[in-house]
Amino acid sequence: MEGKSIIHMDQDAFFVSVEIRKNPELLGKPVIVGGGSDRGVVTSCSYEARKFGVHAAMPGRSARLLCPQAIFVRGNMDDYSKASHEITEIIAQRVPLFEKASIDEHYIDMTGMDKFFGCMKFASELRQTIIKEMRLPISFGLSVNKTVAKVVTNECKPNGELEIPFPKVRPFLNPLSVHKIPGIGQATYKKLSEMGVRKIETLAQIPQELMYKILGEHGTSLWQKANGIDLSPVVPYRERKSIGTQTTFENDSMDIHKMKSILTGMVTNLTFELRSQQKLTACITVTIRYSNFETVTQQARIPYTALDSFLIAKAHDLFKKLYSKRMMLRLIGVKLSHLVSGFEQIGLYHTSEEEYDLYQAMDKVRQSYGVESVVKACIVKQPEKDANGKVVKYNPRLKKTSDKEEEKKKSRIRTFINSDVSQTNKLSDN
Ligand SMILES: [Mg+2]
Secondary structure, three states: OOOOOEEEEEEOOHHHHHHHHHOHHHOOOOEEEEOOOOOOEEEEEOHHHHOOOOOOOOEHHHHHHHOOOOEEEOOOHHHHHHHHHHHHHHHHHHOOOEEEEEOOEEEEEOOOHHHOOOHHHHHHHHHHHHHHHHOOOEEEEEEOOHHHHHHHHHHHOOOOEEEOOHHHHHHHHOOOEHHHOOOOOHHHHHHHHHOOOOEHHHHHHOOHHHHHHHHHHHHHHHHHHHOOOOOOOOOOHHHOOOEEEEEEEEEEEOOHHHHHHHHHHHHHHHHHHHHHOOEEEEEEEEEEEEOOOOEEEEEEEEEEEOOHHHHHHHHHHHHHHHOOOOOOEEEEEEEEEOOEEOOOOHHHHOOOHHHHHHHHHHHHHHHHHOOOOOOOHHHOOOOOEOOOOOEOOOOHHHHOOOOHHHHHHHOHHHHHHHHHHHHHHHHOOO
């Protein structure tokens, strides 16, 4: 651990900063991206707005109460995605090993490089390059692993840079509140508070076994982070896997409507998977194989998203471009790649709080009852009827125990979804 040098780079109030670059009059003012409509959600806010207690994912209504003078900006994911790709390019040109962690965060593994250049000097110069070329503020932390580096960045934000070398890790972490540990949720924070654990130092001193007893694996992981331990590697950007699914038809088909509803079902599953992992995608690929085994693929770069509606439209669009021959199809597939962490950003597409809540509610049902328990109406076939012509009610509880072969006969679409899910799991990365 002592030997590692990890840089965590994070844009300051990224979306807001992109808006200020477009409209410099916003500089120094409480600016909020998203949440402008009556029932919208805050996606990003300037440091001036944060002083009033405004934060991301908060209903715009509450933000307006806390900070009535705030300037609301609608937000444009295309602009943010473009800036994000440009920042990644600058980093990619200068470092051999980096990970794109979110739309505005990168980890860089400088281990071993410190023999050739000072890591701090290198990181500082890289930061200045990004500031100069992008005209966007950025901060970084340099330390012994990803977790500590991220905490360091958060402490020196905005417009900051700081190095915490190995001997200083413990003294640096100790006085901080436990809520500064990356990945700690509200519930865990509350539980720890009730236990009287407020500072990282206190958490670090609890026996590891006790933390496991109280919070399971998550407890162990928190204990390790509190002790400045994090063995997770920097995952190279280009090696990041995608999530994808494909299906081969029992009988080759030319039914375009059927193809489209299959695509819809596939994308719905993939976006559910994406949101479960709290990820966004910036690239969609559709593949089709004709009955003569000729295989064609179309890819599209898209603004970062995890939304069904947007990706379904894109998938249909790509399919339309691909399917040029009047020939039977034997296979169809969809892949989402260039994945980064993020979730709040979906609030930008659907500024409505209801839609935002709807996605969370639908995903919750799917997590409990299976991915096909909530599906778009357009991919559902006529309801099942029994021998007397009575509609058979779909019971997700029964489904779990039902015979796979029986299920297969019930609904082709569901079968596609089921088989896709097992493939999706195999292909997905964490
Ligand atoms: Mg940021």
